[in-house]
Amino acid sequence: MSMKKFINYFRGNKQTSANIAKERLKIIVAHQRVEQTSTDFLPQLRQELVTVIAKYVKIDLDQVKVELERDENHTVLELNITIPETAEA
């Protein structure tokens, strides 16, 4: 249920079957802050996440799209990674 909702979010725009066949990774980190008391560490987190993910899948840095958005109480970091097709089995 919650997963279905998220997968719809993951898919976002309507996709062609070509898009659907791509291997992709979406990472969202949402931080609900309490006023000004807490540090906004998501920008620094970005690089660390990419480093961790790169241990598991080959990442082409050109294929990493990063968005960072804030409102008064939230910071949301979103990474969209298209995983390159690998030649090796």
Added chain:
Amino acid sequence: MSMKKFINYFRGNKQTSANIAKERLKIIVAHQRVEQTSTDFLPQLRQELVTVIAKYVKIDLDQVKVELERDENHTVLELNITIPETAEA
């Protein structure tokens, strides 16, 4: 827009104002796999994510809720972390 949509997802159930005042972190990693060709590495990723986040905020491991769900093409890892109130300024 996309952020608003996600913040609604982040909020999930209706919350009391007490809940809203808590500092929270939600991490979602969604992996769109291509059939059986790709490794499902999200379970191993879980611990690494907690380790990375713990560099920035104090994490009480009791306050980390982990969900992992799969369908034929997707694996979704979701971590919900309530950040303990810190005594130090």
